[in-house]
Amino acid sequence: MGRPTGPYRTPAPVGTTAEPGLIPDLIARIPWPRWALITVAAAAGVLIVSCLLCVLCRCCHRHRRKKPRDKVAVGLGSARSSITTHLVQPEVGNVESNPGGPQQWGRLQLSLQYDSGSQQIKVGLKQAVDLRARGPGDTADPYACVSLSTQPGHRYETKAHRGTLNPVFHETCCFRVPPAELPQTTLQVRLLDSRCFSQHEPLGELSLPLGAIDLRHVLELWHQLGPPGTTKAEQTGELCFSLQYVPGSGRLTVVVLEARGLSPGLAEPYVKVQLMLNQRKWKRRKTSARKSTTTPYFNEAFTFLVPFSQIQSVDLVLAVWARGPRLRTEPVGKVVLGTRASGQPLQHWADMLAHARRPVTQWHRLQPPREVDQALALQPRLHLPLPGS
Template identity: 70%
Template sequence: MRLPPGPPSTPVPAGTTAVPELLPDLIARIPWPRWALLVLALAVGILAVSCVICAICCCCRRHRRKPHKGKETVGLGSACGSTTTHLVQPDVDSLEPGPAGSQKWGRLQLSLQYDLGSQEIRVSLKQAADLRPEGSADPYARVSIPTRAECRHETKVHRGTLCPTFEETCSFHVPQAELGRSTLQVCLLDFKRFSDHEPLGELSLPLGAVDPQHVLERWYQLGPPGSAQPEQTGELCLSLRYVPSSGRLTVVVLEARGLSPGLAEPYVKVQLVLNQKKWKKRKTSSRRGTAAPYFNQAFSFHVPFSHIQNVDLVLAVWARGPRLRAEPVGKVLLGSRASGQPLQHWADMLAHARRPVAQWHRLRPAREVDSILALQPCLRLPVPRS
């Protein structure tokens, strides 16, 4: 079968290559009219140019330099109209540091309740917030009624926080007749092991405003520590070390400071109380002519591990006063019935067995410590005669 003859082919000159015209062929194959293709090409070109212009503008804004401070600025005070300057946030450069009195001392949440039957004021410390603008602290709270020496309480120390959660409650006996003349004082301090504790803020609340029929719970703004601090009876530095295997408790009385200059020959009595009864005692030698005596004397007691939770350690500073007789200057109570720093010191001793732990403690009034101990009289059995 023979095929019909095709169209005659164009001869190609020798030494040349035939390149087909692709673009005219593609345009010829598209079924759209020629004017529609021109409009589509124009739209694509406009879109591409717009994208390039937007990219260039973004790069220019990103690399634009900030204006110099020497250039003229428009002040809000010269603006005309009803706009006021206090409604506009000022520029950061125009802010000036405020006075020192505007420092924020933080906030404290607590609740107060007075029981008419027992005539006791119940103070519940909840939490504190924003004790410092920055940094960290080891805060604790000291609650007291300045007019009543026995009304004192210290919370435990909270490590490394400016927003401690206390959740502690203390009760003070205040007769209803004295309620209107009494003031509750709450001091927040930063715990320092070997230096004076730094005050973080203070709150004073008149108890006459307490409603006995309701529980008053709210947030209070702390103020700066008062210039008239309560009279300090001094401080005592001591070291504790306990070895559970041998039951050996070592108490090292290091030094005291802040004692009254009128006291003579101060010394320290160390006493162990077991189950609210006097058990063992020692005392240091006296030091003459100083309000900051240095003792550095160690005492060892045998306390079995089964008794360590029932033992109270009492250190009392004694000295001869104006009446030329020895009187207690102040006491420090450590053990499971202690609170605040002494309780934390006792816990650190048990947590770090076989290692001495030293710390300063504020002396408390002797009557206050005695009321907490509530010692029972020791019954002495008569010795049978031979």
């Protein structure tokens, strides 16, 4: 018989391994025309190449940006913007050097102005430079405390500046001093490192006798800070508490944790928590008393409902009360927080509003009760004499 013709082919001999290629076989099984397959392959190739180029360009861009940051020092003086100078830290090169020798505790720039008409001395705290960090690390959270030797119960605290040894304050405080008391008055400025969970560390002090200064003109001078004195914050007592505010529900939670440094002659201390609205007494709570201790631990929480529309009109007052030597329960010291506060209490209040729904804990020095009542314009209660007294 003859060879078969047409589409039929002679089968391969037995024992051979002739198999078609894998890729041609896959292409043959796809029911697409050849031009469609070529288009899809070209598009995929372009997409892969584009992704590779983007990754390569991004890596090169990062590598180029790291070099100038490590090698070029940018000064604040060369920047031109609408930011005022009191919102940034000064350059070290722009600060006058001290001709007296090496600096140990830093320097403070302040201004003094006395108004004989109102009998007030205006103290302007400008800035401090080259402070020495006393805690771990090479930085601090400094703030200044200003007082007069003739008015130990009246003092002014600036807000704390985070993470710097060259704080810029630009804050002003006033004290009423009659002209006859000026020669005997000494201006005292203490710089302290703010600590949230421990004692505030002193960084330096300045004592300036006002009788040796000509206050007929406005003075603005640099002064060398001396070593911190032996005055401790525990002598007036301290109180630790946390604040938490939830704007949605208007819940203000105050957790009174502990107190320390109270006078040994006091007995059964407890804490009163009071809310004032528009300088009027509004709500009040108090903790239970602790016996036979100068470092009472409370850990008691109180919740107040304060709408967000009224939070700026509220003053929060925490007062430590105890039974004194005369067996009468009297206030030992107070702390006032709110928009009318200053220094650390104002900073604590601002941190609470800035970190909503998160508790913020800090230690606060107790202020004299009469000083806080005068700042809040509170009138002392009238104590009626007891029958037979």
